[in-house]
Each structure stands twice: as structure tokens, then as C-alpha cells.
Amino acid sequence: MTHVVVPRIDAARAWRDAARDLLLSQVPPQEVTWGDTRQDRGLFDTPGPPGPARPVTGSVTVPRSFLQMADTVVWHADPARFARLYAFLWRLIEAPHLMSDRGDAHLSQLRQMEKNVRRCQHKMKAFVRFREIGDPAGPRRSFAAWFEPTHHTVEPTAGFFARRFADMDWRILTPDISAVFEDGKVRFEEDHPRPDLPDDASEILWVTYFRNIFNPARLKVKAMQSEMPKKYWKNMPEAAAIPDLIAGAPARAREMALNAPGLPPPRMAAVQAQQAHLTSAWDGPADDLPRQVSACTRCPLHRTATQAVPGEGPLSARLMIVAEQPGDQEDLQGRPLVGPAGQLFDRIADDAGLDRNGAFVTNAVKHFKFRPRGRQRIHQRPDAGEIQHCRWWLEAEIQLVRPAVILALGATAALSLTGSGADLMQRRGNVETGPDGIPVLITLHPAYLLRQPDADKKAAATEHFRNDLGLARHMSENTVFPRTHA
């Protein structure tokens, strides 16, 4: 009898060498016993190769698929693995096609062992849990894990960890062989005692994640256990949470199903309003725009106003006049700039030689915003959100008309067209840049003139206003601005 000792470290190469020598020496399987270093030799065994006793030369040819299988099977925990491999190899030399016969009982068993080892390797890649043992701020971080594999899988799997965690030191300690990776090199050590690893703060976060990614409405404990057998649980920090999660799941799922839907949170309206302005530009047919404006519900103003007031005037107008918002009269009549301020505008425009009917007249905000007081409706200035929502419509109108110049009446119009409604008194008479580069002439709103109690100031402001309207007329007649109709 020949006895071959395969060492625990580098077993794959040792078995291959021994098997090749035995084959070349024509030693049949029944005359060999195999063991690793922990097993004692039989009473009548003689030490076999590797050794100088029988010098062997030459080579044997076996299918590559067998070598791949053998390289895996040698790591199986079954003490008979070396003998089984050699016995099959002995048959294979005579019948190379055996490798493709999955019905063969012997091969089938080896394939099963191969599968077990591969699965164990896979589980090791998955379930090793490192804890930090070095200084987290150090130049090279250092981690360690305690793992209990079913088969001798540390050595064939260490390469995976070396390829993955190359920029840190790590060690995977097991009751069998341990792998230590330092400064880019792996070494294997035998019989490490179980270490006492320090606590790791990231473990708490990981368990938090594990608890929350689980959906209690889909409890499938068997599916979990078949993939993550209980034998691995003791070295996985998250596993401690499992019994609790399972026990609480039915109640949590029931609670979810029974919980009546709550009222939407108050911020919802604001969020949806914000979202409305994100949608791209209006692109319907031109004659449909007034109807679309009338149906607008983009902001809450539509609930209290009588109607939305779309712009009016020829689509070929070179001048666009943008006022603030409809007032009491405009809201009732459904036409822009027809109330007291509108009438004042018309009078001054006449003086300045500006024909309002040749211009496109509209508002920055299309619905009337007001506060009821007794039997009156008190005008309220639209806020930034309402202006923002309505700018969508204003932009649509600008796209349709493509005016050469826009006249902005008052702060609201200025804000909507230029992004700022501040310092109007300083800015009036200025030409600024509006949407698509169209020039915007800033002026006061005629309602300002109506409200001005001081007669001198009123006269001065009216004079300014008249000049601005004159300038608007002049610009609309003379400005060369690339006007392209879509």
C-alpha cells in the first residue's frame, strides 16, 4: 500500500503532482491511501510520492475539464476526496469521453462535490464580514473577519478578496486555514485561535439597513434560509435582527393594509404648484390659447376669480403691453386693461400717439387676486409663486406674437419679464432684456398715477409715463429685432 500525504496548504498542486506520479508508476487506486497531515498513516502503508524513492518522468494527458474539476474538489471536506478523484482519473485514462457523461455515477458524485465547494466559496465571498482593526485615518486601513467555512475554501477563495480589497490590509481567520493579506501579498497560516474583534460602528448602520430594506408584506422565510443557511448566522451581525423581523412582519403588514390613507400633507399643494412651472412651454395652436388660459388651474387664484383674462390684440403686433393683473372690471368683462387704470392709460396713450388697438395687451397674471371687504373687492398684489405660474402663459403669448418691444407696466410685469421687480422708480424709462432677448421697456403702472395723492408728484409721474409711452411707440416702429414666427 502507498500512502500519500496531501498538505493542507497548497493541496491542489500537491494532489496533482502525486496523482501524476502514481499514474506514471501505474499504481492502481486500490493500492493507494490518501490523507492530509492530520490523519495518521495506516499500519501497512508505505509513504508514497512525492519522494525520491521512485524517480518518475514523463507526462499523462487528461481532459482539461477534469483538471478544473479536480482543482475544486480537492478543497472538499470529505476525507475520501483525494481517493475518489484518483479512482475516477484512473478510469478516465482508458475512457476520456467519461467527462461528458453526466449519467456516470462516479462523475456525478464528483460534480456534486465540486458544486458543494463552489457553493461554499460563493457563500464565503458573500458572508465574510470584516471589522476594522486599525486606525481608520491611517495610510492603509486594516480589517479582520472570523469565518467558519464548511469546506477548505479559504485558500481557493483568497484571490477574490485580494483582487477586491487591494488597497487595505485584511485577514480572514478560520478554524482551518487563515488568509492574511498585508501590503499586497497573501499568506496562509494554520490553526489561528478565534480572535476577539473590536466593535465596529458601521455594523450598526448595516443592521439598520438590513431591517429597513425588508418588506414585511412579502415574508418568505424558507427562501431566505435556503440561500443563507443558519450555520452562517452566528458570524453575521445582521442575522441577530432576523427573528424579530419575522415575528413582527404579519402585524406590520396588516397595519399597512388597514391603515386608511391619510390626508395629503400641507406641503403638497406648494410642491405641485412648483412643479407646474417646470413643464415645458405651451405649444398648442394659436387660436386655442385664450381657451386654455381660461381653463387654467395652475394656482389657487382661479377658485375665487370670475374668469381668467387672456391677452388681446393682433398677433402681428410689434408692441406688447404687459400690465399687472385683471382688476375688478377686467375680471367681470374678461378683457385686459379696461378698468379705471385702463381708461387712464388710453387717455395718456392718445396724447403720446400710441394706438392701443395696434398693440397686444395682456397681464402678467391672468386671474384677479383680491380680498373682499364689505361689498368691495380690494386688489391684492400677486405673489412670486403666482407670477411664476402665470409666466408660463405670458411666455406662450410672447411666443405667438413675437413683438419687437414689450412695455412692462409696473413691478409685477417687470418681475415676470426680467426676473426683478425692485427699484422701479429708478428703472422706469430703461430698456432691459426680456425673454428670448426681446427688449423690455420698464415703466409705471397707470394705477400708481390714480393712487398718487400729491398733485405735483402726480403731474410729474404722468409726464414721465407719457414720455415712456412715446418711447414705446417709437421703439416699436423703429426697433429692428429678429422677429420669426414659429
Added chain:
Amino acid sequence: MSQVIAPWFLRTYTEHMVKKTLEQKLAILSDAAKYDASCASSGSTKRDSRGGKSLGSNEGSGICHAYAPDGRCISLLKILMTNFCIYDCSYCINRVSSNVERARFSVDEVVKLTIEFYRRNYIEGLFLSSGIIRSPDTTMLDMVRIARKLRHEENFRGYIHLKTIPDAAPELIEEAGLLADRLSINVELPTDASVKQHAPEKSPEQIRRAMADVRLRKEVARDRSHTGKRPPRFAPAGQSTQMIIGADAATDTTVLGQSTRLYASYKLKRVYYSAFSPIPDASSRLPLISPPLQREHRLYQADWLLRFYGFDLREITGHHQSGNLDLDIDPKLSWALAHRGLFPVDVNRAPRELLLRVPGFGTKTVGRILSSRRHRSLRYDDLHRMGAGLKKARAFITAGGWSPGALTDSAGLRARFAPPPEQLSLF
């Protein structure tokens, strides 16, 4: 042309955000992410960190680092960047009208969690999704920033899956595809009509255009330039999508028809089916039932038959008048029972296509049968060793030492596989 005038959104964030710890945020934002079924980390380019300058590797096959008690694999750190959302999709726990608690990670927090989890071997990488905040572009930009920081500053070579926002700018999608292994866009529901009904802000056309765009970019990235240089690979692990099952009235025929079109049109790697699961603070527009897990399972089986077993859509659903799959038995068995005239099949002679149609035979078993029978005639016992599920297969095959006799045509054959009729539950 759009300037945002009122920065109310930022205000809302800070008010919410001040007090939450990283752990609290993680709890909220992983809870918010769990309704996404995908956790795959397979099929990307092979790479590793040898040389010691980087961290992480990808070796082709994915690894499930843990399993939750719902039986699902945990392979990636699957989180939302934020669960604030301006959309109101009725099936989603993060919709604007839901009262769920809100949180938002900073870019650095996501990067740190990913790296620290990865170093401890908890995960294969990151699956980042997000509610839509402010605008699709802002949201996508933050996600790209996270991926950029992981790749370029942390030298992370693990897996990154980004959920793309359909309306985001093309430059952002382009960069996302170069940084991530996989991009995905959820079609959400099986029909355009249900998307419009349940996700009013989403546009099915836009979603399809986005998937088409990813496919085109992937294909362009495959072509060498005239100097023979290969451009950087775009989303090497491909794109996937998810459909929610059971939230609307769509039949399995509709669902599978949709996924067949998606596979063909956009070369998707996977279509995930997610049984609609009741969510906390659910919308009243949705059925409050336990998730149709069995239906989800049957759809996956049918999906596999379509992709790997040479089945045609009509063959799978054609013999069910309801348009739905048989819940009691798997779709292959169901097909075989409806086509008993083709059986029994002789395992020693039948062509590959027919062997693939035998219930209980998988693609691997069929491969083993084909290679083994070249050398000898196969017996019934051999099949067991080749991994065949003989409990199902035996009625449909003949082999050395075995003939099913009258079993194939027996009236009680279906009853052998279907679960016993269940008494209606009162609850």
C-alpha cells in the same frame, strides 16, 4: 427662460433636515427604496483593484451578501438619495401626497456609506435612486455627482446602478452611463393608460424615448473609431426596468406583451415584475391586498420561457381564455398539458427544441442530455443524476427502462401537480 423666483423648496428641506442622524436617514431612505425589485450586480465588465491604488472588483457574476426575511437578495446598498418628491404616483410610498417621513442624504453621506459598507464586505456596490426634487435635472445632477465622486475620488471599482430620471438632460444621462454599470428607468405599469392614471406626471412616451436613448448610446459606444480606438463603455451591465403587477387590471398577456416589446426594442437585460405591495399610507386609488406573489412568480417563469426556452408569447398565454397564467401550475407544465399530443418525448432522440419543452427539464439538464447521449443510450436513472425534475418530467418522456404508458393522457394528470383546492379564507 425659467428662473425660479421662490426658493421655498430649500426652506422646506432645511427645516426637515436639521435634526436627523445618518442612521435615521438611512432607515428612512432604505425603507423608501425597498419596493424596487432589482438588486442584480452581474454582467458588467471584469475589473479589480490589483495594484493597491483602488478599491473593489467585478468578476462577472453577482454576489448576494445577505438575504432579508422576504427572501430577497441584498447585493447592493439600495437607497434613495432623497424621498422628497414632487410627483404624485399613487402606487409609490414617496409620492407628494403621502405622509411618510422625509429625509435627504448629502453626496458625501452616500459616498461614505457605500465605501464603508463595501470595505466590510456587506455589499457589491450602490443602487441609487431618488425622488424628484425641484427638477429632473437637479436630481440627476446630484446622482451623477455621487457616482463621479465614488469613481474618481474614492477610486471605487465596484458596481454602480443608477436609476435614471427620464426627463433629465442628455449630457447627464451620458455621464451617468459612463460612470455606472447599469442604468434603469421604470416603465412602472403595464399599459400607458395606467401610467397616465396612476402617475400623472410621468409620460410613457418620454420613458420609452429615454430607454431608446440608452440603447443608442450603448451601441455607439461599441463602435471603434477610425483609429481603432474603443470609446469608454456605456452602462456595460445594460439597462433594466420594472413593472408593478396587480395595481391595475392588466392581464398577464398584456404584461408579457409589454415586456416582450421592451426586450426587443431596447435590448433590456431584465424586466422586473414587482407584485404590488400595500404601502404605509397607501393611496385610496389602489387595491389594499396582500401582494400577488404567486402571480409575480409565474410571470418570471413565463419571462424565462420566452427568453431561454424558445417559447412564443401566444403559446404561453394563448390557451388561457382569461388572458392570465395558471396560478396553480407553472406555465411550461400548463403548456405541456394543453399539448399532450406532442408527448411523450424520447430523450434519446428528441431534438433540443423539444427537450426544452419538457416540464422538469432546464437548459442545463438539456445540455447534459445532449452531450451524454452521444456516447450511450440514456436510462431513466441517468436523468435523475443530470438534474432533471422527474416528478414533473416522467409523464412526458420515454427513456431506457421507462415509458409513461397511459399517464401522459390520463385525466387526473393536472391534479397531481396543482395544489389541493383551498377553502376560502374569511380574512
